[in-house]
Amino acid sequence: MDYAIEADGLVRRYRSRTGVRRTAAKEVLAVDDVSFRVERGELFGLLGPNGAGKTTTIKMLITLLLPTAGRASVLGLDVVRDAREVRRRIGYVFGGDRGLYERLSALDNLRYFAELYGVPAREQRGRIGELLELVGLTGRERERVESYSRGMRQRLHIARGLLHRPEVLFLDEPSIGIDPVGARELRTTVAGLVEAGTTVLLTTHYMFEADELCNRIAVIAGGRIVAHGTPEELKGNVVDASVVEIETFGADVAVLDRARAIPGVISVDTQDSGQAQLLVVRAQLGVEVTRSVLDCLAGLRVGRVAIREPTLEDAYVELVRHA
């Protein structure tokens, strides 16, 4: 089969030095034997916590880092040997404020990158106009990027990454810091690109984003892939459990430990939600734990209580916890 992306046993180590007079070299294994394949036209998600190795993996695939071991190819081209040809055919978009020339307008930024990616001069004007329209920056293109909001910068990043009509697009946490409306528009744009035949490799922290968009997902933790499959297959890893969500205020470690000790409870996590806490209790299927958990919270203010099906996020948390 002709794959768009193939990673085979990728390893990447970083070396750093500590100390001034007596220096010591420290080696960090950022990516450890990572292998996966992405089919043409597929939207593949790489999920993992901070420092899991997602960005390092992407940087090896887009030729910015040389692998310490293993090999990878994009569109059949080796990322080490055929780096220049790989660069011609891929696009790279990362999240955050950086990666743009702040003192230049959006139009000048796009003109510059169009030159860098060899977009023919006669096509540049039309292509830039088309992309400004796509990302909703038409009319604002002559303003300097330093005056742009984070969402506008992110949209400009996407336009930059698409200038040369890449066959494979790498999106490294593209929705980071964007408001919900902007994130929804971004998802629509990405879905449209995939529909048009672009292969996309996406890293994200947002599970609903991965769940909504990705055909397949690999979960990476501690530099290793700990699970992969379709969102449904990953959710299937936790179907033997039910999830109880309880909104409460001021539950301390002792309370959580008591809840964890209840027979049938698999795990208890908390998420801060303003002043409130959301307790996420995973319990064995068929075991009723709601009453016992509420007993543990006696004396504390309790808000909404809900029992729901496991989500991709539950599957992800479980996978990362055991990695």
Place this chain on the structure above:
Amino acid sequence: MTSLRLILVAWWLQMKMRSRSAFEGVLGVLWPLFFATTIFLMYRQSASGAALIGASVGASAMGVWSATSTTASSALQSERRQGTLELLVAAPASFPMLVFPIALSMTTVGLYSLVATLLWGRVAFGIPITFHDPFGFVCAVAAVVISIALMGFLESVLMVRYRAAWAIGTALELPVWLLCGFLVPLTLLPAWVRPISWALPPTWGAYALRAAALGGSPWLDVLVCMLLGAVFAALATALSHRLVDSARTHATLALQ
């Protein structure tokens, strides 16, 4: 043609970026005048008219070098800081083609410094702007500007691999004034230093400027200046490929 267009577009946008800061602009306008004033005051005490013209020419070349040396080495560091260095490397365009316009834009700013120094010498110190060979002088200016841009290009390239290499530019600024004979004649330097001076293209550019201004043929000096500049360009191009690969191995393209 495509490469030339890329260099021109990149140079133009770099110039645009540099023109956007009023603070840097004012400093850029005033800075060469301070250099020139210092040199003119030093030489005015004892020098003849010809030596003053020579000093004026040397001070103008100093301005071009100063505008290039410190900024060329920090330019790629700014690219790294703003996250665009990785994008430059990840682009299919040849990396040296992207770095050279950055150095060239700085030297273009230095060209202002050259003109301002000559005019300041005329207006404030009465040093005549009369050239023995005006066409030769213009060609010598072009040779100085291009050769200094190529030295800046070499400096910039080192930044790709070494995050702290910006210090090289600052460290080289003053020694090059002396080594290239901008400030004092090379005959005043120790004999062992002179081969180093002869290996630097701006030394020959400064010779050419003085010959065109004071009498004498600048053409051999212009030729040597350009040939040495070409050697620096070839060295920077070869190094840039090696250093980008090394940066990809050692992960120094991004700030950690």
